[in-house]
Amino acid sequence: MNAYLNLCLKNDYPNSWTGIFRIAISTFALVQILVLYPNILEILGYNGYIQWLISERIFSTDTLPHIILLASVLKPYGISENQSVYLVTYFYLFSLIGLAIGYQTRLMAFFAFIAHLTLINTANLYAYGVESFTHLSLFYCIFIPKNTFFSLDKYYHHTAEDFEAGKILLFILRIHLCIVYCTTGIAKMGGDQWWNGEATWRALCQPQFAQFDLTFLAQIPWFSKILSWSTLLIETAYPLFIWYPKTRRYWLLATLGLHAGIGIFMGLRLFATIMSLLNLCVWGLDLLPIFNKKAVQDFS
Amino acid sequence: MKREGNLFEYDADMTLKNKFLFGFLLLHLGVISIISFDIERNIPHPLLQVIKWYSTATVLQAKYGFFSPNVSSDPSVQILVYDSKNKVHPFHLPAANHEIALRLHTSYSAFALASDAQDLIARSWAAMAWEKYPDAKRIIINAYSYQLPTMEQYVKGVKPSYYRYYQTTFETN
Incomplete structure (x- = not known):
């Protein structure tokens, strides 16, 4: 046990x-x-x-x-x-x-x-x-x-x-985030728009979300497809690559990049902020210089 | 667990209190996962009601399929107020900032899905317009769905359009 x-x-x-x-x-x-x-x-x-x-x-x-x-x-x-x-x-x-x-x-x-x-x-x-x-x-x-x-x-x-309770909470929150990203990625895979790139086109060019005129994307559909596929990959493979220490930093950056894109280009700023905060708090603190091991030990 | 000294050293000798905490939170995740992974059809009805209530109370929305399986069409609402001279005044539901406007858009999506309640909701919007224009003779509410062509169609010259899926009129005597 x-x-x-x-x-x-x-x-x-x-x-x-x-x-x-x-x-x-x-x-x-x-x-x-x-x-x-x-x-x-x-x-x-x-x-x-x-x-x-x-x-x-x-x-x-x-x-x-x-x-x-x-x-x-x-x-x-x-x-x-x-x-x-x-x-x-x-x-x-x-x-x-x-x-x-x-x-x-x-x-x-x-x-x-x-x-x-x-x-x-x-x-x-x-x-x-x-x-x-x-x-x-x-x-x-x-x-x-x-x-x-x-x-x-x-x-x-x-x-x-009680550090033990903190470790338990961290473990549970990490799993919860993995469930969030994995299930949203799997759900997207069920639609054809995420495979042919139309999803990104629609998300970025409908008036509710459009922050800039990005209709030029229609001229370069391969780019829209890459963005859609990247979203599928980042979300579905999140549990695997965020948990593995050697790929964590890169997957965290990719996830933060995805949320930065959502915030800037779709105007969902508060949503992008809370997702970035959650990711940073449970996966990324030891990557930030001010929260590295030595700094925290010195502080305490 | 070493509570003092090296902050990063862990020794799994868990206190009873934390064993309960761990057990409860694992159970919590299990319950949420039933909704998240869409395996609720295997759960008997009364238990499923409890699970749904619990997941709504603790995490609100446990189904995380944002923008899935496809990105739906953007809904919008237009409120037109006609005065006694039949002059039209477009009325916009007040939204002080972008984030409030986003929430209004969310309610338009709910409106599109709630076909049984559309007349009631439209009445509510009309009441708000009447508050601003007490002399209004007629208020028309239109609800539209944005029709964005595919990338291929757009390149060929097809323009985006609005499809009206709902209209109602309120008149004063």
């Missing part, structure tokens, strides 16, 4: 990754909610783009928290539906700040997770990939060991971090 555990968990990845991950995810989620804040009532409000009465019945999951529940409890106390929206949003902001500074880390992560679930279940209609990855990241933050690096908890309690 111990041999299997050793095989799964033994690695020389910087233990500070839990602290970096916690700060990166909470800061990202803060930026994300602040970006959405100008139209928060249109997205989440009672009389938003789509009224609660409609969106709740058609697009939300009954058994998960919805702001409508909170609003119905608070309404008798003179708190309107839209004020309930602000309450949940501020609670989410407060939890994320707590998580970022590492104050009551696990509790704050749990609060942020529940608040995010409530917000997303209320605005399920508007959610795309970035919400999924923010949510799963917040879920894993709940299991971050107490007293992680760069946290107030560590500063006040002076107890050592």
Whole structure:
């Protein structure tokens, strides 16, 4: 049993990754909610783009928290539906700040997770990939060991971090990312557009995603095909090449390149950012000079 | 596990608490994988409901087939407000930035798929337009799907077009 555990968990990845991950995810989620804040009532409000009465019945999951529940409890106390929206949003902001500074880390992560679930279940209609990855990241933050690096908890309690729990979390997150990339690659293989290059053409030239006029790609279809095939390769073979230490650095760079392309050329900037952060936090910290072995040892 | 000293040394002598943590997270991954790898058809119905609820609660979307198997056509919505003089005012749902506009587009995709709910959703959009134009006499909502030709067709001169798949009109007395 111990041999299997050793095989799964033994690695020389910087233990500070839990602290970096916690700060990166909470800061990202803060930026994300602040970006959405100008139209928060249109997205989440009672009389938003789509009224609660409609969106709740058609697009939300009954058994998960919805702001409508909170609003119905608070309404008798003179708190309107839209004020309930602000309450949940501020609670989410407060939890994320707590998580970022590492104050009551696990509790704050749990609060942020529940608040995010409530917000997303209320605005399920508007959610795309970035919400999924923010949510799963917040879920894993709940299991971050107490007293992680760069946290107030560590500063006040002076107890050592449970590195073992950090190793377990790292292993699970790595497998989860492998599942994500592998299944998305396999799903793409089922369509002809990813084999003949039309997928890249369509992704880059439809108005929803087009950031630049790339219609010249039609003149060089072989290039579109190379981009499509590269995407299939990077995603499907991700578990193999990212796990193997000698190819990890190259596959990580290729994956980051793929997400940079998605961010720049398709305008999915927040999605590209969260995917890049996840990859960097769980695979790439030891490749960055500031987080290499010696630097972290010196720091601690 | 050595908790002090060399940060990078690992000795697999796991505490009971962490054995539970490891077991729970492995189970969590197993549940997510059932949805991710699309093997749910082998699961009995009541258990599948629990699995789906759990995966929605923890990771929202466990099916990661983004842009698969093919890249779908871009949906769009047009809201036209007619005043008492029959002058038309295009109304755009407010979006302060690019990221909010992306979310609106996501809702247009959901609109395209929710054929039973399209009239209700359109009513909601019309209500928003009416708020801005209280004197409106008529509001028309059109939903389109972008028809991008293939690369080969595009080179031969075929132009992109919009296909209207939905239209509704709201009028005041």
